Amino acid sequence: MKDIPVIVIKEQSLAMAYEKAIISLYVHGIPFKTQYDRPDDPPSLDCTMNLTIMEPLSEPMIHKAFPGGIENLREYVMELNGVKDHWVKNINDPEDTRWEYTYHKRLADYGSWNELHDSKSEERGYFHINQIENVISKLVKQPFTRQAQMITWMPNIDINFYDVPCLQSLWYRIVEDENNIGWLNCNIRFRSNDAWGANFINMFGLTMFNKEIIASEVSKRLNKEIKLGRLNWQADSYHIYGKDIDNIKTKLLERLGKTNFEERVYNFSDENIKSIYDESTDMIIDKISKYDQSHKL
Numbered sequence: 001m002k003d004i005p006v007i008v009i010k011e012q013s014l015a016m017a018y019e020k021a022i023i024s025l026y027v028h029g030i031p032f033k034t035q036y037d038r039p040d041d042p043p044s045l046d047c048t049m050n051l052t053i054m055e056p057l058s059e060p061m062i063h064k065a066f067p068g069g070i071e072n073l074r075e076y077v078m079e080l081n082g083v084k085d086h087w088v089k090n091i092n093d094p095e096d097t098r099w100e101y102t103y104h105k106r107l108a109d110y111g112s113w114n115e116l117h118d119s120k121s122e123e124r125g126y127f128h129i130n131q132i133e134n135v136i137s138k139l140v141k142q143p144f145t146r147q148a149q150m151i152t153w154m155p156n157i158d159i160n161f162y163d164v165p166c167l168q169s170l171w172y173r174i175v176e177d178e179n180n181i182g183w184l185n186c187n188i189r190f191r192s193n194d195a196w197g198a199n200f201i202n203m204f205g206l207t208m209f210n211k212e213i214i215a216s217e218v219s220k221r222l223n224k225e226i227k228l229g230r231l232n233w234q235a236d237s238y239h240i241y242g243k244d245i246d247n248i249k250t251k252l253l254e255r256l257g258k259t260n261f262e263e264r265v266y267n268f269s270d271e272n273i274k275s276i277y278d279e280s281t282d283m284i285i286d287k288i289s290k291y292d293q294s295h296k297l
Contacts, residue, residue, distance in 0.1 A: 001030055005047040007238070010054065014207065015063040015265040017053045017233075018200050022065075022252060025049070025195055025238060026245075034241065042242035049193070049238030053231045056207040060265035062273065065252040066200040070266075070273055071280040076205040078284055080104055081213070086297055091157060098297075100163050106152040107131050107170075135172060136214060140221045143174035143182060166192045167202070172214065175229060182222070183229030184215045193235035196244045203233060 007024045011017035029045030037044075062073070078084075082104040089098035111128040131150040138148040149172070152165040171187040188206060193199050211228055219226035240248060255264060266273050291297075 005030060006050065007047050008050045010052040012054050013058045013060055014053055014056055014200075014203055015060045016261070017051055018063045018203065019065070019252070019261075019264070021049060021051050021199070021238070022195055022240075022248065023256075025240060026248065026253065029240070032239065034239075037242065042245065044239045044241045045245070046237055046239040049195075049233070049235040051233040051235075053203070053207075053233070056203075056228050056231045057211065059267040059269060060262070061268040062204070062266040063200060064264055064266060065248075065255075067197060067247070068201060070276040071283070073201060073204050074277050074280045075284045075287075076201045077208045077212075078281070080205050080209045082108060083285075083288060085109075086292075098295075100161050101152070101165055103152060103165065103167055106154070106165060107150050108133075110151070110154070132213065135170075136217050136221070139172060139174055139184075139214075139218045143176065143218075143222075146173065148172040166190050166194075166198070167206075170206070172210075174218070174226065180224065182218070182224060182226040184210060184218070184226055185229040185232075186210055187232045187234065190233075190235045190238075192237045193239070195238050195240050196248055197241070199235075199238070203231075207231065 005028050007021070007028055009017060009020050009024060011020055025045055025047055029047045031043035032046040034044050062070075080103060082102075084099075085102050085105045085108075087099045088102055088105050089096035089100060091100075108130050109128055110131050111126070135148045135150055138145050150170045152167050152169070158164045168189045168191050169187075173185050174182045175185060176182050190202070193202065207228070210231075215226045215228060252264075268274065268277075
């Protein structure tokens with residue numbers, strides 16, 4: 001075997017797309033070592049994944065087979081909205097052990113690392129770019145633009161980081177239908193995507209980001225309806241770590257012949273699920289606050 005498999009999947013909902021992607025990776029992926037393996041870990045399974053979800057907000061939206069709960073989905077959405085940006089460390093302080101990045105900070109404040117926004121910043125060659133605002137402005141001005149994109153990679157620092165961003169870029173374009181409704185199409189690229197440990201939360205979180213941050217604001221400024229169109233998810237390395245293969249067998253693969261699809265998913269619109277999601281907000285804020293206090297942030 002000399003080639004990394006390229007797997008292409010197209011499904012209607014997030015839950016169905018996720019299930020099909022995991023199964024296809026398990027069947028067609030090839031073994032790979034990783035830099036994170038412990039000595040006794042089996043090799044990971046890896047492929048390049050191109051996954052298209054035609055209606056990201058359609059039900060069933062949530063698959064039960066991911067390592068987390070509804071509260072974790074809510075926390076990740078809040079993280080993508082910036083609630084943990086203050087956890088990013090000062091790169092110039094070797095004693096600072098906080099995170100090396102958050103996706104929101106890379107998108108909303110891309111540029112020179114941890115430099116103050118002051119009147120002398122430009123003189124010193126520092127820059128800060130709010131890519132989220134730029135994308136929204138471009139889509140409002142020209143919904144058909146091909147230039148509405150955001151990136152996270154900062155080669156001046158990421159080349160030397162141990163923990164570098166997996167998410168690389170988000171690209172947007174709006175298609176208008178015969179009823180003058182705008183459909184926000186999105187391409188998202190990951191250089192590395194943990195199929196079991198992160199992919200579903202990533203997809204759910206960025207779908208909500210697109211809905212609540214991008215589409216909502218474009219709709220407001222254009223005074224017209226903007227809905228989520230198809231989401232294309234490209235992962236250069238879509239993988240299952242060897243240590244997780246038994247979990248996948250137990251929590252998904254062995255259930256395929258024993259349950260129907262409806263038993264393996266949740267509807268996000270279900271009253272109980274939505275209640276857990278909404279009511280976890282205060283608990284998450286309190287959790288972050290306690291963490292801040294204990295770490296003197």
